[in-house]
Amino acid sequence: xxxxxxxxxxxxxxxxxxxxxxxxxxxxxxxxxxxxxxxxxxxxxxxxxxxxxxxxxxxxxxxxxxxxxxxxxxxxxxxxxxxxxxxxxxxxxxxxxxxxxxxxxxxxxxxxxxxxxxxxxxxxxxxxxxxxxxxxxxxxxxxxxxxxxxxxxxxxxxxxxxxxxxxxxxxxxxxxxxxxxxxxxxxxxxxxxxxxxxxxxxxxxxxxxxxxxxxxxxxxxxxxxxxxxxxxxxxxxxxxxxxxxxxxxxxxxxxxxxxxxxxxxxxxxxxxxxxx
Amino acid sequence: xxxxxxxxxxxxxxxxxxxxxxxxxxxxxxxxxxxxxxxxxxxxxxxxxxxxxxxxxxxxxxxxxxxxxxxxxxxxxxxxxxxxxxxxxxxxxxxxxxxxxxxxxxxxxxxxxxxxxxxxxxxxxxxxxxxxxxxxxxxxxxxxxxxxxxxxxxxxxxxxxxxxxxxxxxxxxxxxxxxxxxxxxxxxxxxxxxxxxxxxxxxxxxxxxxxxxxxxxxxxxxxxxxxxxxxxxxxxxxxxxxxxxxxxxxxxxxxxxxxxxxxxxxxxxxxxxxxx
Numbered sequence: 001x002x003x004x005x006x007x008x009x010x011x012x013x014x015x016x017x018x019x020x021x022x023x024x025x026x027x028x029x030x031x032x033x034x035x036x037x038x039x040x041x042x043x044x045x046x047x048x049x050x051x052x053x054x055x056x057x058x059x060x061x062x063x064x065x066x067x068x069x070x071x072x073x074x075x076x077x078x079x080x081x082x083x084x085x086x087x088x089x090x091x092x093x094x095x096x097x098x099x100x101x102x103x104x105x106x107x108x109x110x111x112x113x114x115x116x117x118x119x120x121x122x123x124x125x126x127x128x129x130x131x132x133x134x135x136x137x138x139x140x141x142x143x144x145x146x147x148x149x150x151x152x153x154x155x156x157x158x159x160x161x162x163x164x165x166x167x168x169x170x171x172x173x174x175x176x177x178x179x180x181x182x183x184x185x186x187x188x189x190x191x192x193x194x195x196x197x198x199x200x201x202x203x204x205x206x207x208x209x210x211x212x213x214x215x216x217x218x219x220x221x222x223x224x225x226x227x228x229x230x231x232x233x234x235x236x237x238x239x240x241x242x243x244x245x246x247x248x249x250x251x252x253x254x255x256x257x258x259x260x261x262x263x264x265x266x267x268x269x270x271x272x273x274x275x276x
Numbered sequence: 277x278x279x280x281x282x283x284x285x286x287x288x289x290x291x292x293x294x295x296x297x298x299x300x301x302x303x304x305x306x307x308x309x310x311x312x313x314x315x316x317x318x319x320x321x322x323x324x325x326x327x328x329x330x331x332x333x334x335x336x337x338x339x340x341x342x343x344x345x346x347x348x349x350x351x352x353x354x355x356x357x358x359x360x361x362x363x364x365x366x367x368x369x370x371x372x373x374x375x376x377x378x379x380x381x382x383x384x385x386x387x388x389x390x391x392x393x394x395x396x397x398x399x400x401x402x403x404x405x406x407x408x409x410x411x412x413x414x415x416x417x418x419x420x421x422x423x424x425x426x427x428x429x430x431x432x433x434x435x436x437x438x439x440x441x442x443x444x445x446x447x448x449x450x451x452x453x454x455x456x457x458x459x460x461x462x463x464x465x466x467x468x469x470x471x472x473x474x475x476x477x478x479x480x481x482x483x484x485x486x487x488x489x490x491x492x493x494x495x496x497x498x499x500x501x502x503x504x505x506x507x508x509x510x511x512x513x514x515x516x517x518x519x520x521x522x523x524x525x526x527x528x529x530x531x532x533x534x535x536x537x538x539x540x541x542x543x544x545x546x547x548x549x550x551x552x
Contacts, residue, residue: 019517024541026418028550033540038495038516054495054518142302186494186516218462219314219330240314240462241295242330264309265300274304 008201009082009095015039015057017165017184036165038186039087043067045074045094056165056185059194060085063185064092066197070224077200134231134251135207140173142274144210147177148234149258152212155182168192169212170199173232180204188215192224199228206230217243217256226250231271234258239266284477285358285371291315291333293441293460312441314462315363319343321350321370332441332461335470336361339461340368342473346500353476410507410527411483416449418550420486423453424510425534428488431458442491444468446475449486449508456480464491468500475504482506493519493532502526507547510534515542 018034025031039057043050043064050073055063061083068074074096082095152169166188172178181198185191192213199206206229213221217235219242225233226246233247234255244266247254253268265272294310301307315333319326319340326349331339337359344350350372358371428445442464448454457474461467468489475482482505489497493511495518501509502522509523510531520542523530529544541548 019520021520021542024545024548026537026539031540033542035514035520035542036516038518040518186492216462238311240312242314242316244295244297244311262302264307266297266309266311269300272300 008077008080009084010061010201011083011085013057013061013085013087014059015087017056017058036186040090041085042091043094044091046096047093053190054186055190057087058185059183059198060092062183062197062201063190063194064094064197065200066193066195067190068094069196069200070193070227072227132226132229132250134226134229136251136271138173138208138231139271139273140210140232140253142272144173144177145234145255145258145263145272146261148179148210148212149236149260149263151177151179152182152214152236155179156184156214166191166213166215168195168214170195170204170230171210171212173208173210180209188213189220189224191215192221196224196228210234212258213237216240217254219243219246222246222250222252222254226252231268234263284353284356285360286337286477287359287361289333289336289361289363291336291363293332293334312462316366317361318367319370320367322372323369329466330462331466333363334461335459335474336368338459338473338477339466339470340370340473341476342469342471343466344370345472345476346469346503348503408502408505408526410502410505412527412547414449414484414507415547415549416486416508416529418548420449420453421510421531421534421539421548422537424455424486424488425512425536425539427453427455428458428490428512431455432460432490442467442489444471444490445488446471446480446506447486447488449484456485464489465496465500467491468497472500472504486510488534489513492516493530495519495522498522498526498528498530502528507544510539 017037019037021033021035022030023033037056038054040052041055041060042052064083079097080094081097083092085092148171156167165184165186167182167184168191169182170180181195183191183194209230210232211225211230212234214236216237217233217239222243232253236258239254239256247267251268253271254266255263256266257264293313295313297309297311298306299309313332314330316328317331317336318328340359350356355373356370357373361368424447432443441460441462443458443460444467445458446456448456457471459467459470485506486508487501487506488510490512492513493509493515498519508529512534515530515532523543527544529547530542531539532542533540
C-alpha cells in the first residue's frame with residue numbers, strides 16, 4: 001500500500017453483517033435462519049443531504065467515499081476532512097475542506113441516479129469517461145483468472161451464510177496473486193462503491209488490477225470500473241447489451257459467466273492470454 | 277379483467293429482449309451468445325424530466341406508469357391523458373390532465389430514489405404505507421404456492437436465453453390458477469414497477485393476488501408490494517433484515533428460497549396453510 005500521508009478523520013463503524021430470525025420451512029418446522037442486515041445510511045456533505053443508501057453496513061466509511069467519488073460529487077480525497085458515521089441516526093457526516101463548492105453545483109445539476117436499472121448516472125458519466133484511457137499493454141492470463149474465481153468463491157462469507165448479498169473484489173494483476181479487497185453488500189452498486197472508497201484511502205490505482213463482481217454487469221458497473229481505471233472486469237453472472245457496447249467503446253476487457261474453469265470473454269479478448 | 281372505460285393514449289413500443297453477439301469461451305472458441313438488451317428511457321411528465329431508467333424495454337408504457345405510481349408521483353390513472361414512448365430519443369412523454377401540479381411538488385421535495393440499495397424511497401414511503409391494511413382473512417395454500425413456483429420457472433424466457441434479468445409475476449390467489457403478468461427486466465425494480473403499471477391499466481386490485489420475484493426481497497420490494505395492496509410476496513431468492521421488519525409491521529406474508537418443493541416462510545405464516 002502506498003497511501004499518501006493525510007489527516008483524514010474516519011470513524012470505524014462497521015456493523016455485523018447478519019441477523020438471526022426463525023422461519024417456517026416447507027415441513028411446517030420452525031428453523032433458525034441468518035439473513036443479511038440492511039440499514040439506511042443518509043450521506044450529508046457539509047450538512048447538506050445527498051442520498052440515502054440501503055447497506056449491509058460492513059464498511060460505511062469506504063462506501064460513503066466511493067459513492068461520492070463514483071458519482072463525481074467530490075473529485076479529490078484531499079478535499080475531505082472527515083467521514084463520521086453515526087448509526088444512532090443512520091447518518092454519515094462528510095466534512096470538506098472548502099465547504100462544498102463543487103459538490104453543491106453537481107448536486108443541483110444532476111437528476112435521480114442509482115443502480116438496478118433505475119435512475120442511472122448514464123448521461124453525465126458517458127461524457128466524463130469518453131476521454132478515459134485504459135492501459136493497452138497489460139495482460140490477464142487464464143491461470144490468474146482461475147485463481148481469482150477460486151479465491152472469490154472461498155471468500156463469500158455473508159453470501160454463504162445468509163444469501164441475498166452481492167460481493168465485489170479487487171485483486172492485483174501480477175504474480176503475487178493478492179486479493180486486496182472483498183466487500184459484500186445488499187446491492188452490487190454499494191459493493192463497487194465501497195471498493196472505490198478503499199482504493200482512494202489506500203492510494204491504489206486501477207490500471208494493474210482486476211475487478212470481480214458476483215452480480216450482473218450492466219452499463220453502470222462498466223462505467224464505474226472505467227472511472228476507477230480498471231481494465232479487467234469479471235463477473236460470475238452475465239452482461240447486458242449496453243455494458244457490452246460501453247466496454248467495446250472504452251476498450252475494457254469484459255469476462256462473464258465465470259464459474260470454475262468456464263467463462264466467456266465478451267470484449268477486449270486481445271488482453272487475455274491462455275499462456276502464462 | 278375489469279378495466280374501467282378510459283381514453284388513455286398509449287404507444288405500444290415494446291422492444292425485442294435480446295441481442296446477439298459473439299464471445300470467446302474458455303477453449304478460445306468464438307461462440308454465439310444472446311445478451312439482454314438495456315436501453316435508457318427518460319421519463320418526462322408534462323415536459324419536465326423525472327428520471328432515466330435503464331430497461332430491457334419489453335413493456336415501457338407499463339414501466340412508466342408503474343414507476344410514477346410506486347414513487348407516488350401520480351396518484352390516479354385518471355389524471356393521465358397519454359403515455360408515448362419514442363425510442364428514437366429514448367424518451368417517454370407522459371401528459372397529465374392537470375399539467376403536473378402534484379407531480380411537480382413531489383419532484384421538488386424528494387431526494388434521490390432508486391433500487392439496488394442506492395437511494396431508496398424509504399423515508400417517505402414508510403410514512404405513506406403505515407396506515408395500509410392488508411386483507412387478514414385470505415389464505416395461500418401449499419398447493420397454490422407449488423403451482424406458482426413451477427409456472428414462473430417455465431415462463432422465464434429471457435433469463436433462460438440470455439440470463440442477467442429478473443422476472444416478476446402476478447398471479448390470482450384462487451382456484452383458477454391464473455398467471456396474470458410475467459415481466460422480465462434488467463433490474464428487479466423495473467419489473468415490479470411494470471407489474472404495478474399493468475395492474476393500473478387493467479384495474480386489478482392487489483388483495484386477491486400473489487406476487488413472485490426471482491430477485492432478492494429488500495425493504496423497497498416489500499414497500500412496493502404493500503403499496504399495491506398485495507398480501508403475499510414470494511421470492512426464489514432471500515430477504516434482508518429490513519424487508520423482514522417491514523413485512524412484520526405490515527402483516528405481509530413473506531416467503532423466500534422458494535424452489536421446487538422447498539421454501540421458507542419468514543413472516544405472516546398464519547395466512548399460509550398446508551391443506552387446500
